Amino acid sequence: xxxxxxxxxxxxxxxxxxxxxxxxLKNVPVIxxxxxxxxxxxxxxxxxxxxxxxxxxxxxIRDKVEAHGIRVFSSNYTLYGDISRRVVEVYEDFTPNVExxxxxxxxxxxxxxxxxxxxxxxxxxxxxxxVGVPVRIGIAPTKTLAKCANDIAKKNPIFxxxxxxxDENLAxxxxxxxxxxxxxxxxxxxxxxLKALGVHTAADLRDLPxxxxxxxGTVVLERIVLExxxxxxxxxxxxxxxxxxxxxxxxxxxxMTDCKTRSNIGPRKRLRFAVVAE
Amino acid sequence: MPVYPVDEPVHIPSQSVRIVSTPVSAxxxxxxxxxxxxxxxxxxxxxxxxxxxxxWRVEGDCLWDAGIRDGDIIAVDRAGKRRIGRAVLAVxxxxxxAKILRKRGDRYYLAPANSQxxxxxxxxxxxxxxxxxxxxVVRRYDLA
Numbered sequence: 001x002x003x004x005x006x007x008x009x010x011x012x013x014x015x016x017x018x019x020x021x022x023x024x025l026k027n028v029p030v031i032x033x034x035x036x037x038x039x040x041x042x043x044x045x046x047x048x049x050x051x052x053x054x055x056x057x058x059x060x061i062r063d064k065v066e067a068h069g070i071r072v073f074s075s076n077y078t079l080y081g082d083i084s085r086r087v088v089e090v091y092e093d094f095t096p097n098v099e100x101x102x103x104x105x106x107x108x109x110x111x112x113x114x115x116x117x118x119x120x121x122x123x124x125x126x127x128x129x130x131v132g133v134p135v136r137i138g139i140a141p142t143k144t145l146a147k148c149a150n151d152i153a154k155k156n157p158i159f160x161x162x163x164x165x166x167d168e169n170l171a172x173x174x175x176x177x178x179x180x181x182x183x184x185x186x187x188x189x190x191x192x193x194l195k196a197l198g199v200h201t202a203a204d205l206r207d208l209p210x211x212x213x214x215x216x217g218t219v220v221l222e223r224i225v226l227e228x229x230x231x232x233x234x235x236x237x238x239x240x241x242x243x244x245x246x247x248x249x250x251x252x253x254x255x256m257t258d259c260k261t262r263s264n265i266g267p268r269k270r271l272r273f274a275v276v277a278e
Numbered sequence: 279m280p281v282y283p284v285d286e287p288v289h290i291p292s293q294s295v296r297i298v299s300t301p302v303s304a305x306x307x308x309x310x311x312x313x314x315x316x317x318x319x320x321x322x323x324x325x326x327x328x329x330x331x332x333x334w335r336v337e338g339d340c341l342w343d344a345g346i347r348d349g350d351i352i353a354v355d356r357a358g359k360r361r362i363g364r365a366v367l368a369v370x371x372x373x374x375x376a377k378i379l380r381k382r383g384d385r386y387y388l389a390p391a392n393s394q395x396x397x398x399x400x401x402x403x404x405x406x407x408x409x410x411x412x413x414x415v416v417r418r419y420d421l422a
Contacts, residue, residue, distance in 0.1 A: 020332075021283045023407065024372035089329035130330035130357045 002141035002230065004110040004166050006120060007150045008091065008127075009136060013104035014042035016133040017083040018073050029070040033058060037074050086131045094123045099237045107146070109236060110139055120162040140165040143234045144227035147184035148175075148202060168230070175228070178202035185224050190217050202228060281334045281352070281367060281374045324414030330357040331413055334367065334374070340390035340397045341365060341376055351416045352376065358411025365391075365412040370400055376412065 010016055014032040019025045029046035033039065039055045040047070050068055052061055058072070065072060084103045091098045097109035113119045120137040127135050138150025145165055152174060153163035165171050181191040183202050193216050199205050205213075206228035214222040223233040325331045336350045344365050346352060354367045366379045368388050377388035377400070388406075390397035400406070 022372075023369040023374070023409075086329040130327065132356060 002166070003232070004113075004116055004139050004141065004164075005143055005146045005232075005236065006095075006108040006110045006116075006137050006139045007101070007143070007146045008106055008108060008120075008123070009150060009154075010087065010104040011134045011136060011154070012042050012044055013084075013133070014073075014075060014080055015044045015047075017080050018076075019044075020083065020132040025071055029068055030073065031070060032073045032075050035075060041075065083131060083133065087127055087133060087135070090127045090130055091123070093126070094119065097236060107143060107236060108137075116166065117162055117164045120164070121160070124161055134161065136161045138163050138165065140171070141230045142227040142232045144184050144224055145171065145230065148178060148182070148228075151182055152178065171230070172203075175203035175206060176201050180205050183224060183228070185220065186217075190221065193217070280337045281376050282337065283332070283334055324353050324416075325355075326413065327355055327357045330410070331355045332410070334376075336376060339395070340392050341378070343391040343393055344378065346376065346412070346415050347417065349417070353413040353416070354410040355413040356410040358413060360408050360411060367409040367412060368400075368402070368406055369409050370406040374409065375400075379408065 015025075015030045018030065018032065025044075027046065028044075029050055029052075030044040031040040031047050031052060032042040034041045037058060039057050040052055040061070041055065043052050043054070047070055050064055050070070052064065052070075058065075061070075064070060080103060087104075088098060088100060088106060091106055091108055095108040095110065099107040101107055108123075110116055110119070116139050120139060124135055124137060127133060136150055136153045138146045138148065138153055139162075140146040140149050149163040149165040152165075153159040153161055165174065178201060180186060180194050180199055180201055181188070183205060186194070186205070194200075194205065194208075197208075197212075197216070199208055205225060208216075208225055210222055210225060213225040217224075226233050331353050334352050334354055336346055336352055337348060339348050341347075346365065352367075358364075360366065360379060362379055362381050364379055365376060366388070367374060367376050368379075369375075370388070375388065378391050379402075380387040380389045380399070386402035388400040388402060390399075402408075
């Protein structure tokens with residue numbers, strides 16, 4: 001049998017971390033801002049439901065914040081790092097191998113566990129009880145499929161936060177329902193190229209001939225296709241740190257309509273309006 | 279009594295301290311005091327589950343009889359068993375408070391432990407929550 005890999009991630013991690021200590025944040029819209037309080041970088045489900053998109057500048061949503069009583073937080077990375085470390089510590093009680101992928105995502109070696117769903121449910125309950133943040137877990141024979149399972153579990157409450165996609169029939173049923181752009185590593189440009197070729201779902205991509213995949217998106221896409229077929233190409237602890245795209249941004253917090261507003265912003269901040277694109 | 283999260287996560291470098299086997303009695307030091315027997319890491323002694331133990335600062339004296347005073351820093355373990363009679367951190371109407379967990383009949387209460395002052399009991403309802411169990415307390419005294 002293929003080796004099961006699980007990926008666990010926290011729901012709206014920064015918001016969940018803030019909620020540990022402030023119980024009044026339960027069931028209300030909460031956002032956490034980027035450095036310098038510029039943009040919303042974490043949103044509770046309630047805030048997402050209000051239409052606040054990832055990265056929205058705070059000054060664009062002032063009216064919403066006011067109207068709905070959205071609770072707004074500056075980011076506290078010391079806290080998030082501490083909570084992340086604690087979550088990993090709980091993972092380590094449930095698997096011999098943990099690969100930290102980002103502040104809120106870890107790959108977990110699930111080989112050897114008989115009832116993987118029950119094990120994942122127990123892990124989920126333990127993280128919630130011991131640290132206080134909710135996590136979702138996807139299990140599959142490859143990292144790409146595990147990410148996909150995690151994403152499905154995230155979007156469909158029926159799975160109660162855990163989806164074991166080791167069963168091939170289940171994967172065969174689910175993949176046609178996943179848009180190709182939701183697959184880990186398939187960016188917007190690749191999505192457009194694939195759509196032009198009639199590849200719209202994860203199942204379409206899985207069935208794309210390998211050579212064609214390589215022609216469209218180099219060895220990277222070829223690997224994704226193989227991973228979707230259930231062939232592990234990304235070994236445990238073999239992934240380079242995520243390239244989500246990086247930006248250094250500064251915004252003033254208030255619209256800059258005249259010179260006075262502009263000069264009220266300190267020189268250090270003003271100098272750092274540059275955006276670094278990757 | 280209100281409790282506040284300690285702003286920065288408390289990271290204590292684990293440090294063993296040699297302890298003298300004789301209990302400290304407030305009297306003449308035992309001549310056998312040289313006989314150092316054991317080593318103890320005071321933080322590890324309090325913090326049994328590092329992943330689930332958080333530090334909070336206490337304000338007020340409602341758990342005085344339980345040895346917890348205004349200004350103390352308490353270790354609260356979310357994984358601790360919620361037993362009757364234990365000092366717990368609870369959340370009532372969004373406010374965090376440290377109390378003793380009590381049961382009368384079928385009902386659970388959060389009770390103070392201070393014979394000097396009267397604080398009211400709070401009934402534990404669906405809207406309140408036990409956040410964790412108090413695992414230990416750290417206090418320091420003036421040296422100046």
